[in-house]
Amino acid sequence: QSVLTQPPSASGTPGQRVTISCSGSSSNIGRNTVNWYQHLPGAAPKLLSYSNNERPSGVPDRFSGSKSGTSASLAISGLQSEDEADYYCAAWDDSLSGWVFGGGTKLTVL
Amino acid sequence: EVQLVESGGVVVQPGGSLRLSCAASGFSFEDYSMHWVRQVPGKGPEWVSLINWDGGVTYYTDSVKGRFIISRDNSKNSLYLQMNSLRTEDTAFYYCAKDGGGAAGISTWGQGTLVTVSS
Numbered sequence: 001q002s003v004l005t006q007p008p009s010a011s012g013t014p015g016q017r018v019t020i021s022c023s024g025s026s027s028n029i030g031r032n033t034v035n036w037y038q039h040l041p042g043a044a045p046k047l048l049s050y051s052n053n054e055r056p057s058g059v060p061d062r063f064s065g066s067k068s069g070t071s072a073s074l075a076i077s078g079l080q081s082e083d084e085a086d087y088y089c090a091a092w093d094d095s096l097s098g099w100v101f102g103g104g105t106k107l108t109v110l
Numbered sequence: 111e112v113q114l115v116e117s118g119g120v121v122v123q124p125g126g127s128l129r130l131s132c133a134a135s136g137f138s139f140e141d142y143s144m145h146w147v148r149q150v151p152g153k154g155p156e157w158v159s160l161i162n163w164d165g166g167v168t169y170y171t172d173s174v175k176g177r178f179i180i181s182r183d184n185s186k187n188s189l190y191l192q193m194n195s196l197r198t199e200d201t202a203f204y205y206c207a208k209d210g211g212g213a214a215g216i217s218t219w220g221q222g223t224l225v226t227v228s229s
Contacts, residue, residue: 002154044219051213099157
């Protein structure tokens with residue numbers, strides 16, 4: 001059972017905009033920033049967004065993170081077939097003194 | 111380019127021990143905190159441990175406290191995870207990850223190494 005809650009699946013057609021949610025609590029998302037990762041089969045997980053809404057260099061601006069209260073979300077616009085992957089949110093948890101992750105959302109591009 | 115290469119994953123019996131290694135390159139290793147994160151296929155990742163730049167500060171998830179030890183050798187650009195009293199529930203892919211510094215948190219991940227605890 002993951003500390004952060006994500007929907008298990010999401011889908012969209014090419015060109016569409018999809019949003020993946022991540023729900024936490026006051027001890028994690030409520031007090032700390034959120035990161036988002038993309039995990040393609042056979043590859044290392046990749047950082048897509050950090051500090052709620054910052055993009056590492058090389059990440060397309062189609063990916064954007066946001067946070068409000070104890071929830072966060074990742075929006076992917078202009079959906080492409082290569083975006084089909086698992087997506088995870090993460091944040092530091094002050095009560096646990098450690099990082100916590102969501103259970104992951106499998107994105108399917110129809 | 112940041113590169114993290116894990117090694118040491120094998121099949122081990124319950125109660126056994128194992129040491130994972132992570133060879134880092136492409137960045138100033140001694141300047142960054144490092145993490146171990148594990149993942150059972152089909153489930154979300156689970157953060158395991160964190161070590162600061164000089165090894166003086168460490169954190170562990172509750173399920174591995176007293177059994178796992180994280181360490182680093184900055185002269186060898188290497189990160190380690192000593193795993194003792196292994197349990198079947200420790201079976202997972204183990205990833206070495208670089209901290210981004212500041213509020214960036216866990217940034218670059220390695221490809222992972224598979225640890226299987228089974229009799």
